[in-house]
Amino acid sequence: MTTLLPPARFGGAFRTDVRARAAYAEGAGIYRILPDAVSLPETVADLERLVCWAAELGVPLVTRGAGSAVSGSSVGAGVIVDLTRMQPVALEVDPGRRRAVTGASVTYQTLADAARAYGLRLPPDPSSGAFATLGGMVATNAAGARSVKYGPVRPWVHAVELVTADGESCTLERGASAGAADALALARFADQAAPAIARSHELIEERFPRTRKNTSGFALDAYSASGDLVDLVIGSEGTLGIITEIEWDLVAVPRHIGGMLIQLRDLDALADVVTALGRLEPSAVEFLDRSFLEVLPPAERPAGAAVLLVEFEAEGARQMRGRVGDAVRAVDAWADDVQTALSEAEFADLWRLRHAASPILAGLPDSRRSLQVIEDGCVPLDRLTAYLRFVRARASDLGLPVVIFGHAGDGHLHVNVLPDVDRPGWEEAVGALMTAVTDEVLRLGGTPAGEHGDGRLRAGLVERLYGSDIMALFALVKAAFDPRGILNPGVILTEEWAPLDQLKTGPHAVRLPPDIAEALRTLERSAGYGQSRIALADRN
Ligand SMILES: Cc1cc2nc3c(=O)[nH]c(=O)nc-3n(C[C@H](O)[C@H](O)[C@H](O)COP(=O)(O)OP(=O)(O)OC[C@H]3O[C@@H](n4cnc5c(N)ncnc54)[C@H](O)[C@@H]3O)c2cc1C
Structure with missing residues (x-):
């Protein structure tokens, strides 16, 4: 591999040394993938330059907030784009309009604290709110315990500022038409994708799962209903553009x-x-x-x-x-x-x-790792018991302990698999469980991705869920927004899928400098995803 040189006039840090790359090789979830470089843009202009440079060289960009996504969407080969040094960081609450404007790197908790001072809140409350960034939450359409009443973040996003794959900045706002004049990507979308989506209204209605939550694929159902392009960017996991700012709708804190x-x-x-x-x-x-x-x-x-x-x-x-x-x-x-x-x-x-x-x-010992491979299944409410019983029985047949909890009001269960990674054959058993549970979720009319997205983990399942006609529409959306395929390739849409390769545990895990491997493990055990990874690389 030839060492990448930073884009001309790039104002932020651009690192290709092994310590920086290692510090970003893991997120939450099961993967360890060494990126080629790490970039930390400091301004929107830096970000635009970085994207133009990547488009010219055909280099993949993996956007990253806190790296707490569990489906492997914030790790990857290519260049990590860590947004946590972007300036200025907007955080303004407008109590009169019950709105807030935030930078993408602001955490949920920071917004929650600022809004609470005015008796307001953003209702979807992920349990990762202390560290999850609002950009990451929009990009995954995150949800939480209160989503049974308030839905995921989607209805609370009024507008986003986006840097497109052409390196242009644009605003997508609900109810306001955005079009050809605003950005090349929007012109391509209007020309190449929008007409086909409009003709497919009934197909979309028929093929999207009838679950209370779903974060698989691009949200053609929501876009078809609203006509708002922002609905396609929400939940697109960094594959359609890089969000720099968000305008939120808020509600009053209940008495x-x-x-x-x-x-x-x-x-x-x-x-x-x-x-x-x-x-x-x-x-x-x-x-x-x-x-x-x-x-x-x-x-x-x-x-x-x-x-x-x-x-x-x-x-x-x-x-x-x-x-x-x-x-x-x-x-x-x-x-x-x-x-x-x-x-x-x-x-x-x-x-x-x-x-x-x-x-x-x-705190379990290193031999007993908690793996998220079937962690996000969501089924119609009346099939919840059948789904739960199936997961328990199949895991038991395969000798795999599991811990199950979740958002029952939405028919959505989190399953942590706890294999003994010293036992020969554990990878095959985990693979067999993933296959069996996925088959069952689909048979029950559910989605494998209730709130965590497809990421790399489930990208190969998207076609099984939706079928080839919807996949063709997804491909049109991707081609319009990202014609050179530089934004998070392998996430949501993939041609080569090996979900249990590149694991962070086991004999085939990529070797990292020992102190960084240890620090990443400690971070995982303490849910310390708010910690700066570049600081971790530089601390010795
Ligand atoms: C302990 C724990 C608890 C969790 N609880 C919940 C929960 O209750 N509900 C829930 O929904 N999830 C939960 N998650 C998953 C995770 O926290 C969410 O998906 C969160 O939204 C990710 O935010 P992040 O800043 O860490 O994003 P990252 O992991 O950094 O990125 C996630 C995805 O968004 C993309 N992305 C990030 N920022 C941007 C941006 N500015 N523009 C475009 N794309 C971007 C990335 O490329 C990636 O595809 C949990 C995770 C952990 C570890």
Whole structure:
């Protein structure tokens, strides 16, 4: 490989040394891929120059926020584009219009803190909010526990500023027409992709899964419904452009938060309980499977086949009592025990259980790695129990321990697979589980990617989910926005797919300088994704 030289007049850092490349070889998720170089643009002009340079040389660009994506979309060969040094960093809340404008590198938590000062919030609340950047959240259409009421980030994005694959900046705003005059990419889209998408309205309606969440492919369904190009960029995982700024819609913080912890007697009624609760408009319905509860210390472990944590919002204490009371009655026939919480403080105490397992899983010995390969399946609500039972049974047949939890109100389960990586044949077993569970998700009418996107992990499954006609439309979208294929190639659309190659664990893992490998492992164990990776490369 010839060493890459930085673009002319590039103002930020551009590094090709092995320590810098190693520091960006991993994100969350299963992969370790050494990039060719790392760039840290400092201005939009730097970013435009970088993109023009990459287009001319045909060099792939992998945009990166905190690197917490679990589907392998923020790692790759080519040049990493770390946006965390971009200036100026916008963070303005307009309480009168209930809007905020933020730079792409601002974290969810920073926006949440700024908005809260005005009694406002961005409702979708990923559990990675302390470190996930807002650019990364838009690019993955991130969601959270409250998405059962408020959806993923999509409806809350009013506009984005984008650097296109031609190195041009443009704005995509809801309700405002953006077209040929604004950027070459938009002209190509209007000419080559928009007419075909318009003719395919019924096909799109028929082929997109009928799940409450879906982050697979490009969101042709949302774009068809709204006509807003911003809907295609949301969830495009850095493959259609690089977001530099976002305008958000916000809502008022609710006056009262409360809820309940339900110990379920058995799993057969799971879908019925969740449907009954859904009628009462909860703001979260989270599921903790027995496999999750078993990881907890015995003293903190609730009984029952599984636990549901249900959150309600209300304008007054009386309304909250009414909501929680209705919910207790609705689930009575299926519950072994119900604990209620009528204030935010009491509810926070119940919610602690939701976060208790992560540090325990992260602390497992190196031989027992927690791998995310079937972590994001989402199925229609009435098939949730069937899906859960299938995952449990197939994992058990293959001798693979799993820990299952998730957003039951959306029919969405996170499954962490915990293979013994010292056991010969573990990779084949994990591959067999991935194949079987994917087949089942598709058979049940679900999507393998509820909120984490396709990334590299699931890119080869997109055609199975949608079929070749929709793939042809996806290809038109990609060709219009990124004709030279420089933006995150191999993510969402791929020609060569080997999802369990280039793992960060096992004998074939690429070797990194030992101190950096160790630091990345520590970062993973402590969920320290907010840490600067370039600082990590430079710390010795
Ligand atoms: C412990 C943990 C908990 C998590 N919980 C949740 C959860 O509750 N809900 C959820 O949805 N996800 C969750 N995730 C996944 C992850 O945090 C989200 O996908 C998050 O949105 C990624 O943000 P990031 O800044 O880390 O993006 P990165 O990982 O850096 O990038 C993610 C993708 O976005 C692209 N990208 C990043 N910035 C830009 C930009 N400015 N312009 C264009 N493309 C860009 C990248 O190329 C990549 O494809 C969790 C992850 C971890 C490790």
